[in-house]
Amino acid sequence: MTPSGTALRRSLGVRDAVVVGLGSMVGAGVFAALGPAARAAGTGLLLGLAVAAVVAYCNAMSSARLAALYPASGGTYVYGRERLGPFWGYLAGWAFVVGKTASCAAMALTVGAYVWPGQAHAVAVTAVVALTAVNYGGIQKSAWLTRVIVAVVLAVLACVVVVCLASGRADTGRLGLGQGAGAGAGAGGVLQAAGLLFFAFAGYARIATLGEEVRNPARTIPRAVPLALGIALVVYACVAVAVLAVLGADRLGHAAAPLADAVRAAGVPGLVPVVRVGAAVAALGSLLALILGVSRTTLAMARDRHLPGALAAVHPRFQVPHRAEIAVGAVVAVLAATVDVRGAIGFSSFGVLAYYAVANACAWTLGPAPSARVLPALGMLGCATLAFALPTASVVTGAAVLAVGVVAYGVRRRFAPPAPRGSA
Template sequence: MTRLRRRLTTADAVVIGLAAMIGAGLFSAFAPAAAAAGAALIIGLAVAAIIAFCNASSSAVLAAQYPAAGGTYLYGRERLGPFWGYLAGWGFVLGKTASCAAMALTAAAYLVPAAPKPTAAALAATLGAVNYVGVTRTAKLARILLAVTLAALACTLLAVWLGGASAAASVSPPPAPLGILQSAGLLFFAFAGYARIATLGEEVRDPRRTIPRAIPIALGIVVCLYFAVAATLLVALGPAGLAASSAPLADAVRAGGLHQLAPVAVVGAGVAALGSLLALLAGVGRTTLAMAREGDLPAPLAAVHPRFATPHRAELVIIAAVVLLVLVTDLRGAIGFSSFGVLVYYAIANASAFTLPRAQRWFPRALPVLGFVGCVVLAFALPWTSVLSGLACFALGALRRAWRHRPSR
């Protein structure tokens, strides 16, 4: 068996996208963004949201035209050529594997802070097992985790607002433009969860209708939520307090009169990170499957389980890689590296959408142009360690492909 089964509805796709985005950003990305831009992280968030909208539009129209597993790896191959598709897939697999490690570490830091690394490894293995046994089980668990997350988040925000938490006003110099761009690049990590919807293109019902609906719905909900949370955290903790916090929402509750509710924020953050990890693992596995089908990754990874209809070998390899990463890396480094890889991925998505004829798209070509330029600018505005490590990994991937496709004597 080499094909996946179409089981997911529009609601399932929206839930998986929400679970990926809410877990990724709300509880891990605001602190490094505040360190880069201070209170101007709101501007960075707006920049990230605009570029995410451009990327979402490109991803949605491409997914409607090419409703199969792989996301931009597939679109790049079809519209730009095999090399650019390969680079997109390579960046997605590496970047999102780093994202998986970041989310596992986030969940463990909230839920079991005394032993974060072994806990993160155990959580990654457990959720990987859920993905292994079927995408419908992934969707059901994502619904449960998302419901718990939203309930905890609502309770947390009410506790901050009603508790009267407010940081002392202070005067700080305006941030440099590079700092705002860095914050936008880091916050883009939070929005990238809608890619999970496109990478599941082979498993949704009526993909030409479902995916173009699910992506903007999920992104629109998350954008509104992020602005509300960002404003709340800046008022409660101040830019400096937010930048220094490892658990911003919990610290915001503790700063007010309802500090007894801080454990709700802690549990909500941990569960949200688990939801993001679950969706991330599903997306990386499907892109790995698509690359293996085309010979860009080892062919055995293209196997689909005869009973569960999942890319089971790809899932096992990804789980092993995530477990290794959580044992040797830290959270902020993983976020920066992931952002670089995913921004390159979406730059290729926008370039692919630009090549579509007018009859196949519902937006002017200026939109993918803006998305492409924005992705490139944000990628190279990230901290230099993230840029250098990202460039090194892409160079390694290009050399690997060149070696595999070298002319035979």
């Protein structure tokens, strides 16, 4: 049972849930992640994309099965608590909140870098404040704005793909098909690229964390998650092929703004400002959905007193976790004013992969049939492999922050009185 006064309104259908997931996936990642991934994998970029997609699919299906059974805000925090015990739920929630808070900062800084490079941090903080206010106004307003953002971004990406492939300067030989992982890349480079690209795929979690606000979740969530993931994969593959064909792996790997460089190389420099606007809009869409997801997991953890109980309040008029949203927005604003985007992305990837490892472990417990355990097993293996293939600094920092969360959990269990569970 969810405590009285903290229940959220179920108002999202399949279309809205898919749009929220797309707003998280088809966002700034497609504008920013291709360059670092190409630097790691060379011509094995497309193989890295395929690996990331396979791991994401396993995670998505595990998450969809669990979300249908436990349609409450919090995602894997709730699943881990119910299937594996309170510690594993807490660990998943901690990994999600800290990892996705870093993602919020990275997306905000991406907005700043495209809108006003000289004042990127100031623009980032402004974006965080504005979107926190939008989320405060209610989930339907957020879903409506996300729908507009997704439409704009898809239109811009379609223009990039058409311009690049129709320019006459595209060379399919640059795709590296049939050449293995590419010169100098190797399996380690492909896996690191997959880990970086997973950062952009991970948005389908937002559908699960909004489970308490979805109509008929047992039907809606299992449909919305694979739909959103499938659309995102097609978009990413088309963009990757188009940009690789024009720039090649080496130029792509060293491009600060890969899509803008691609349309310039294709002979259409007039499209560069449009791409810059599209990148900023995409990052705003990701930031909007990220703040939604982090605040809902914060709500769930506050209900169980893993975070301050005051954060569990739901606004009586807007029916949103307003205190959690304000707290998340404040933390993200501070990070956006101080951190570097590259470090934020690597740290976020490690935390999110840890979160999904717990989700797959939960899905493993749903049934004894071997066929039902194949995807969770592949998902757990994939998450562990990609997490430790990330740059060393990201692995060390991520592991240290998770360890801090474990220590905090142990201290609370030892010295704090037991708290009633807030939700089923």
